[in-house]
Amino acid sequence: MALLQISEPGMATAPHQHRLAVGIDLGTTNSLVATVRNAVAETLPDQDGQHLLPSVVQYKKDGVTVGQAASEAAREDPLNTLSSVKRLIGRSVDDLKLVAGHLPWKFAGTNSAVPRIKTIAGEVTPIETSAEILKVLKQRAEETLGGELSGVVITVPAYFDEAQRQATKDAATLADLNVYRLLNEPTAAAIAYGLDQGREGVIAVYDLGGGTFDISILRLNKGVFEVLATGGDSALGGDDFDQAIAQWILTESGTEAAADDYCFMRGLMQLARDSKEKLTESETASIDLVLPDGSSWQGELSRDQFDQLIEAFVKNTILASRRALRDAGVKKEDVLEVIMVGGSTRVPLVREKVAEFFGREPHVEIDPDKVVAIGAALQADVLAGNKPDDETLLLDVIPLSLGIETMGGLVEKIITRNTTIPVARAQEFTTHKDGQSAIAIHVLQGERELVDDSRSLARFELRGIPPMVAGAPRIEVKFQVDADGLLNVSAEETSSGVQASVEVKPSYGLSDEEIEAMLRASMDHATEDMQARALREQEVEAYRVIEALDAAMEADADDLLNEEEKQAILTARDHLQELVCEHSEMNAIKAAIKNLEKASESYVARRMNLSVKQAMTGHKVDEFEKL
Numbered sequence: 001m002a003l004l005q006i007s008e009p010g011m012a013t014a015p016h017q018h019r020l021a022v023g024i025d026l027g028t029t030n031s032l033v034a035t036v037r038n039a040v041a042e043t044l045p046d047q048d049g050q051h052l053l054p055s056v057v058q059y060k061k062d063g064v065t066v067g068q069a070a071s072e073a074a075r076e077d078p079l080n081t082l083s084s085v086k087r088l089i090g091r092s093v094d095d096l097k098l099v100a101g102h103l104p105w106k107f108a109g110t111n112s113a114v115p116r117i118k119t120i121a122g123e124v125t126p127i128e129t130s131a132e133i134l135k136v137l138k139q140r141a142e143e144t145l146g147g148e149l150s151g152v153v154i155t156v157p158a159y160f161d162e163a164q165r166q167a168t169k170d171a172a173t174l175a176d177l178n179v180y181r182l183l184n185e186p187t188a189a190a191i192a193y194g195l196d197q198g199r200e201g202v203i204a205v206y207d208l209g210g211g212t213f214d215i216s217i218l219r220l221n222k223g224v225f226e227v228l229a230t231g232g233d234s235a236l237g238g239d240d241f242d243q244a245i246a247q248w249i250l251t252e253s254g255t256e257a258a259a260d261d262y263c264f265m266r267g268l269m270q271l272a273r274d275s276k277e278k279l280t281e282s283e284t285a286s287i288d289l290v291l292p293d294g295s296s297w298q299g300e301l302s303r304d305q306f307d308q309l310i311e312a313f314v315k316n317t318i319l320a321s322r323r324a325l326r327d328a329g330v331k332k333e334d335v336l337e338v339i340m341v342g343g344s345t346r347v348p349l350v351r352e353k354v355a356e357f358f359g360r361e362p363h364v365e366i367d368p369d370k371v372v373a374i375g376a377a378l379q380a381d382v383l384a385g386n387k388p389d390d391e392t393l394l395l396d397v398i399p400l401s402l403g404i405e406t407m408g409g410l411v412e413k414i415i416t417r418n419t420t421i422p423v424a425r426a427q428e429f430t431t432h433k434d435g436q437s438a439i440a441i442h443v444l445q446g447e448r449e450l451v452d453d454s455r456s457l458a459r460f461e462l463r464g465i466p467p468m469v470a471g472a473p474r475i476e477v478k479f480q481v482d483a484d485g486l487l488n489v490s491a492e493e494t495s496s497g498v499q500a501s502v503e504v505k506p507s508y509g510l511s512d513e514e515i516e517a518m519l520r521a522s523m524d525h526a527t528e529d530m531q532a533r534a535l536r537e538q539e540v541e542a543y544r545v546i547e548a549l550d551a552a553m554e555a556d557a558d559d560l561l562n563e564e565e566k567q568a569i570l571t572a573r574d575h576l577q578e579l580v581c582e583h584s585e586m587n588a589i590k591a592a593i594k595n596l597e598k599a600s601e602s603y604v605a606r607r608m609n610l611s612v613k614q615a616m617t618g619h620k621v622d623e624f625e626k627l
C-alpha cells in the first residue's frame with residue numbers, strides 16, 4: 001500500500017495565532033476530551049477532577065443529565081437513561097434486531113428508519129444522545145481553555161462504516177462543533193505514543209474497550225505510519241465480561257433471569273462491572289446481591305473463575321489479531337511493538353494472552369483510557385495549524401470495500417478495503433440494451449460478492465443518455481472518499497457529458513429532521529432492494545411462461561385451438577409481455593401471469609390429454625396401473 005503524506009493548503013496560520021483545538025474520544029462506555037497545552041497533550045478533567053465522562057445520558061422532563069450522575073441514576077430510572085448508544089449510532093431499525101436483544105429501552109414505532117427511543121422528554125435518536133455527550137465535552141473544553149473551539153478531531157472505531165461515520169459527524173453538527181476530521185481510534189493511539197520518533201518496523205494496536213475490539217497493524221517507515229491492515233469485532237468488549245459475570249451470579253444465586261425487570265438487571269450489570277474491575281487488582285471479589293424479592297445473596301468470585309468466564313472472548317481477540325496479521329502479510333515475529341488501548345486491557349488475563357501471542361510485553365505506559373483522546377488532540381493541533389512546521393498528516397484506511405451493483409446482483413468493488421484515504425477511483429461501464437437512456441447505480445459497502453450480502457449505501461440514476469447501440473456509451477463511475485472516510489459517487493456518460501451524483505457528505509447547519517431524513521434516505525434502500533428483487537423475479541417468471549407458451553403454440557396450436565381461442569390466449573400473452581417490457585409494477589405483472597394461465601387453461605388440458613394419449617399408444621392399461 002502506498003505511503004501517503006499530505007499537507008493541507010490554507011491550514012497554516014501565523015505563529016502568534018494559536019487556535020483552540022481538541023481531540024474527542026467519543027467512546028461506547030466513556031468519553032474524553034484532550035488538548036495540547038505548552039506542547040504537551042493532556043486530557044481535561046471536569047470540575048470534580050474526573051477525566052472520564054461516562055457516555056450515559058439521562059433524559060428528564062426539563063432537560064438532560066450527562067455522565068457520572070446519569071450513570072448513577074440508571075438504576076432508578078433505566079427507561080430514560082441511555083448508555084452505550086455508540087452501538088446504535090448509524091444503525092437502521094432493521095440492524096437493531098441484531099444488537100437490541102438486551103436493550104432495556106422502549107423503541108418508538110418503526111415508521112422511521114433511524115431508531116427512536118422513547119423517553120420522558122420525547123423520542124430521541126442515538127445521534128441526538130451522542131450530541132448531548134459532545135456538548136458537555138465542548139463546554140468543559142471551552143471553560144477550561146477560556147475561549148471558543150476552532151475545531152475538533154473525533155475518533156471512531158476502525159470498523160465504523162459510512163453510515164456510522166456520517167451519524168457521528170451529524171452528532172457533532174448538532175453539538176455545534178467544527179469537525180476537522182474523524183480519526184480511527186487505533187491510529188490515534190499510535191500518534192499518542194509518538195512512535196514516529198521510535199524504531200522503524202511493524203506495530204500492533206490492540207484496543208479492547210467496553211463495546212468494541214479493534215486490532216490495527218501499522219508499519220513505521222521513514223517517520224511515516226503505513227496502515228497495513230485493520231480488523232476486529234464491533235460487538236466484543238468489557239460489556240461481554242460484565243454479561244458473563246452477571247450470568248454467573250444469576251446461576252450461582254439460583255435467580256431466575258428476570259430479563260424484563262430492568263431495574264434489577266441494571267443493578268446486576270453494575271455489580272458485575274464493579275466485581276470485574278476489582279479483580280484487576282485483587283485475587284477475589286465479594287459479591288452482595290439484592291434479589292428482586294428483597295432478600296440478599298452473598299458470593300465470591302475468584303480471578304481464576306473470572307478468567308474461565310472470559311477465556312473464549314479473549315481467545316476471539318487473539319484469533320482476530322492473527323487474521324489481521326495475515327491480512328497485513330506480516331508474521332507475528334515481525335511485530336516490534338504492541339500498544340494496549342481501552343479500559344479492558346487492564347484485565348490481567350488480557351495482558352497475559354496478548355503478551356503470550358505476540359511474544360513480547362505490550363506498551364501500557366500511557367493510561368489505556370486516555371491514549372486515544374491524546375492522539376486525537378495531537379492531530380487536532382496539527383490540523384488547527386498550530387504546528388506550521390509539522391503539516392504531515394497520518395492518514396487512515398477504508399475499513400470496508402466500496403463498489404456498485406452489476407448485472408446478476410453482483411458487486412463490482414471499486415475501492416477495496418484497507419486502501420489509504422483520501423482516494424479517488426473511477427471505472428467505466430456501458431449499457432446492455434440498444435437505445436438505453438438511463439442506468440441505475442447502486443452503491444454498496446462490504447466484502448461479500450452478492451448485493452444481498454452487502455450494505456446498501458445509496459442508489460441513483462443517470463438519465464438522458466443519448467440513444468446508442470448497446471455497449472457504445474462510456475459511463476464513468478467515480479468514487480471519491482475524503483479524509484473522514486465519507487463518500488461521493490458520480491457517474492458521467494463521457495461522450496454526451498450527462499452526469500449525476502450522490503453525496504454521503506457532511507453538511508453543516510442542518511436541522512434535526514433534515515439530518516434524520518438524510519440518514520433515512522441512505523438506509524431505506526435496503527427495502528427498495530427487496531422490492532426490486534421481487535419485481536425481477538416476477539419478470540423472470542413472466543418470460544418463462546411466455547417462452548413455454550410460444551414453444552407449445554408453435555408445436556400444436558393449429559391442431560388444438562380454433563381461431564377465437566387462439567386470439568384470446570395471444571391477447572393475454574401480449575398484454576403480459578407489454579407489462580414486462582415497461583417494467584410495470586410487480587403486482588400488475590403477477591396478475592397478468594395469472595390471467596394468461598387462465599386463458600390457456602383448457603389449451604394446457606388438451607395438450608396433456610394429447611400427450612397422455614400418445615404415451616399410452618401401444619400399451620395396455622394395466623401396464624400403467626403397475627407404475
Ligand code: ADP
Nearest residue numbers: 027028029030209210211238277280342343344
Ligand atoms: P470504550 O472505548 O468502549 O468507551 P473504554 O476504553 O473506556 O471503552 O473501556 C471501558 C471498559 O473498560 C469497560 O468495560 C470497563 O468496565 C473496563 N474497565 C475499566 N477499568 C477497568 C479495570 N480496572 N479492570 C477491568 N476492566 C476495566
Ligand code: MG
Nearest residue numbers: 027209342372
Ligand atoms: Mg475506546
